[in-house]
Amino acid sequence: MKHHTQLKLAGGLFLLAAALSYAAPASENWENLCTKCHGADGKGxxxxxxxxxxxxxxxxxxxxxxxxxxxxxxxxxxxxxxxGKDKMKPYTDLTTAEVTDLVAYIRKFKS
Ligand code: HEC
Structure with missing residues (x-):
């Protein structure tokens, strides 16, 4: 039983590490790509x-x-x-996970 839990934990950590190596955290993407227009505080x-x-x-x-x-x-x-001119360009390089994280990040600006 104990052994099984440890295995699951190890698997989870592996997946987490894999995900981190692909995707930049939303805070980083926001800072690098979005603050220029939307602002660090999301107020625009x-x-x-x-x-x-x-x-x-x-x-x-x-x-x-x-x-x-x-x-x-x-x-x-x-x-x-x-x-038909870009007001905000499409961010096609972001992974689906990064986009989902960014949406969640924007939600957190709500006061
Ligand atoms: C060149 C300026 C610019 C940059 C950079 C930019 N945006 Fe935008 N964004 C806009 C404009 C303009 C709109 C449309 C007007 C509005 O909705 O306030 C918009 C709208 C949005 C919307 C649609 C929701 C809404 O407000 O209607 C989201 C979500 C969004 N931006 C997220 C992002 C994210 C995430 C990034 C970075 C990856 C980003 N934006 C980078 C200008 C920008």
Whole structure:
């Protein structure tokens, strides 16, 4: 019985290590790819963010209107303006896990 638990634990740690080597943590991706516009605090009050009139992710109402699937779609598919120009470029290099983590990360801005 005890042996079995240890094996399971070892397997779990192996999977965790494997996942970490593929995906950057959401905080790192956010910092590197997203803060320029959305801000480190998610409020979108950066120079670019203000120009693009970004949503404030600390606003509970904004959060309530966002669906996880739409957020993931925006991250992987990007957002275009009416003229078809990229307002936010698609992040096609991110793994599905990284996108899911980023969505969860954005949810945590809600105050
Ligand atoms: C060049 C500026 C820019 C960068 C960089 C950027 N975004 Fe955006 N993002 C936008 C704009 C513009 C919108 C659409 C307006 C809005 O929704 O506030 C948007 C919308 C979104 C949305 C859709 C939800 C919504 O607010 O309608 C999500 C989710 C999102 N961004 C996440 C991210 C993530 C995660 C990253 C980094 C991987 C990122 N963004 C990087 C500009 C940017």
């Amino acid at each position: 009050q950066t120079k670019v963010g203000k120009k693009l009139s970004l949503k404030d992710y600390t606003d509970a109402k904004v959060q309530a209107e966002l669906k996880d699937a739409d957020m993931a779609k925006a991250i992987t598919g990007g957002i275009k303006d009416k003229a």
